[in-house]
Amino acid sequence: QKEVEQNSGPLSVPEGAIASLNCTYSDRVSQSFFWYRQYSGKSPELIMSIYSNGDKEDGRFTAQLNKASQYVSLLIRDSQPSDSATYLCAVTDSGYSTLTFGKGTMLLVSP
Amino acid sequence: DTEVTQTPKHLVMGMTNKKSLKCEQHMGHRAMYWYKQKAKKPPELMFVYSYEKLSINESVPSRFSPECPNSSLLNLHLHALQPEDSALYLCASSQGPLTGTDTQYFGPGTRLTVL
Numbered sequence: 431q432k433e434v435e436q437n438s439g440p441l442s443v444p445e446g447a448i449a450s451l452n453c454t455y456s457d458r459v460s461q462s463f464f465w466y467r468q469y470s471g472k473s474p475e476l477i478m479s480i481y482s483n484g485d486k487e488d489g490r491f492t493a494q495l496n497k498a499s500q501y502v503s504l505l506i507r508d509s510q511p512s513d514s515a516t517y518l519c520a521v522t523d524s525g526y527s528t529l530t531f532g533k534g535t536m537l538l539v540s541p
Numbered sequence: 542d543t544e545v546t547q548t549p550k551h552l553v554m555g556m557t558n559k560k561s562l563k564c565e566q567h568m569g570h571r572a573m574y575w576y577k578q579k580a581k582k583p584p585e586l587m588f589v590y591s592y593e594k595l596s597i598n599e600s601v602p603s604r605f606s607p608e609c610p611n612s613s614l615l616n617l618h619l620h621a622l623q624p625e626d627s628a629l630y631l632c633a634s635s636q637g638p639l640t641g642t643d644t645q646y647f648g649p650g651t652r653l654t655v656l
Contacts, residue, residue, distance in 0.1 A: 462643065473631055473650040474584065518583055522643065528597065529645060531583035 432457040436519050436532035444540055449506040451535050453519030456500070463495055463502045466518040468534070474518055478504060509539045544568075545648035547632050553654045556622060562651045564615040564632030571637035573615040574645065575607060578629045584647075590615060591638055622655045629653075 433456040443449045451465075462481050466474035478493040480486045480502065486493045492505040502521075506513055519532040545566045554560050564573065572591045576584035589597035590609040598607075604626075606618040615632055629652055633645040 464644065466647075471629075471652075473629070473647045476644065476646060479644055528586060528589065529584075533583055 432460075432521070432523075432530045434519055434521055434530050434532035436517075436535045438533055439536040440538045441535055442538045442540065443509050445509060445511060447509050447539075449509045449513065449537055449539070451504040451506075451517050451519075451537065453502045453504075453532055454500055455502070455519075455521045455530075457521070457523065457530075458497075458500065459523050460500075460521040462522045463493070464520040464522075464529070465491075465493060465502075465504045466520060467513075468516045468518055470515075477517070506537075509537075511539050511541050513537060514539050545632055545634050545646055547630075547648040547651050549651060550649065551652045551654075553656065554619070554622065555656050556624070558622075559618070559620045561619065562617040562630055562632075562653075564617075564634075564648055565613055566634040566646075566648075567613055568634065568646070569612075569636075570634035570646075571612060572635045572643070573609065574633040574635075575615070575617050576631040576633065576647075577626075578631055578650075584631055588617075596638075619653075622653075624655050627653055627655045 435454045465478045468474045480493040480495045490507045494503045516534040518534045520529040575587040578584045588607045608616040629650045631650045632648040635643045635645045
């Protein structure tokens with residue numbers, strides 16, 4: 431059974447700080463890794479995707495992948511109150527592309 | 542454009558009603574998905590259509606009936622639902638399986654309340 435683990439939080443950071451969100455996965459054949467942001471009552475919105483080891487940067491967001499450790503993380507620099515949301519980590523293998531979600535980490539950014 | 546649209550936004554129905562949820566995408570994606578999401582839980586996969594054929598049914602009760610009329614449209618027909626079926630129903634689409642980097646894009650969801 432594939433598992434994706436995330437700390438449920440809440441993770442509280444002050445405005446302007448770096449928020450670090452972590453995720454581990456159990457299936458070694460996992461190929462693609464995604465971070466979705468979900469505001470309360472809204473649908474998941476894709477923030478980052480990463481497929482190979484290392485870092486991938488997009489604006490204030492950096493995704494980091496370490497396949498040997500089965501670990502993926504999301505860093506949010508210069509955190510803003512508007513970043514307050516639940517962040518879902520999701521992984522998929524190279525087969526039918528079904529996503530396995532973690533339970534999500536709630537991030538709270540205080541002004 | 543990564544837009545997936547869903548109608549209606551909100552739906553209230555009785556346990557004896559029949560209703561349908563609709564999902565549409567014009568990105569040329571060949572895989573479409575239905576998810577159910579309860580409060581403070583991650584999305585839970587219900588069905589996957591790949592090239593307009595049902596490829597995955599995650600043991601969903603028969604009161605939920607999916608339909609894919611064409612590659613852009615996905616419906617979810619609802620009949621004799623229970624109050625515990627109240628949830629946010631999400632549609633997603635992606636390029637298709639075995640594409641190596643298949644990214645799913647979600648629609649805004651339909652908030653369903655069963656009385």
